[in-house]
Amino acid sequence: MLSDNIFLKILEKKIPARILYEDEHCIAFHDNNPQAPVHVLIIPRKVIPTHADIQAEDRELLGHLHWVAAQLAEKLGIGDGYRLVLNCKERAGQTVPHLHLHLLGGRNFAWPPG
Numbered sequence: 001m002l003s004d005n006i007f008l009k010i011l012e013k014k015i016p017a018r019i020l021y022e023d024e025h026c027i028a029f030h031d032n033n034p035q036a037p038v039h040v041l042i043i044p045r046k047v048i049p050t051h052a053d054i055q056a057e058d059r060e061l062l063g064h065l066h067w068v069a070a071q072l073a074e075k076l077g078i079g080d081g082y083r084l085v086l087n088c089k090e091r092a093g094q095t096v097p098h099l100h101l102h103l104l105g106g107r108n109f110a111w112p113p114g
């Protein structure tokens with residue numbers, strides 16, 4: 001059930017998270033299984049299960065998530081290079097059905113990604 005997903009529980013403060021930033025549109029918190037020295041998740045308050053569910057009315061919100069990512073990258077000292085990842089659906093590795101942007105930094109990244 002969508003309302004059961006772990007990120008909604010974090011949004012509703014029902015379970016703890018290391019929150020770095022929050023505003024009326026989104027929150028950002030440290031991933032609890034980091035894949036890089038800096039690994040932050042930025043999630044909208046609005047329930048959007050996957051990237052494929054984005055509507056025209058969400059365009060500004062998506063831009064906002066990216067702006068927050070750039071601000072946090074600078075604040076966290078990874079402004080010299082970072083990677084943003086957005087996994088869409090199970091085949092791409094999405095495990096939580098609430099759209100989220102991964103902000104990764106503090107190491108070099110390979111291309112192509114795995």
Ligand code: AMP
Nearest residue numbers: 006017030031032033087093094095096
């Ligand atoms: P994805 O695989 O793209 O859906 O990303 C989900 C991410 O959420 C993974 O990197 C998990 O480590 C992370 N995650 C899952 N549960 C929590 C939690 N309670 N607190 C912080 N990060 C979490």
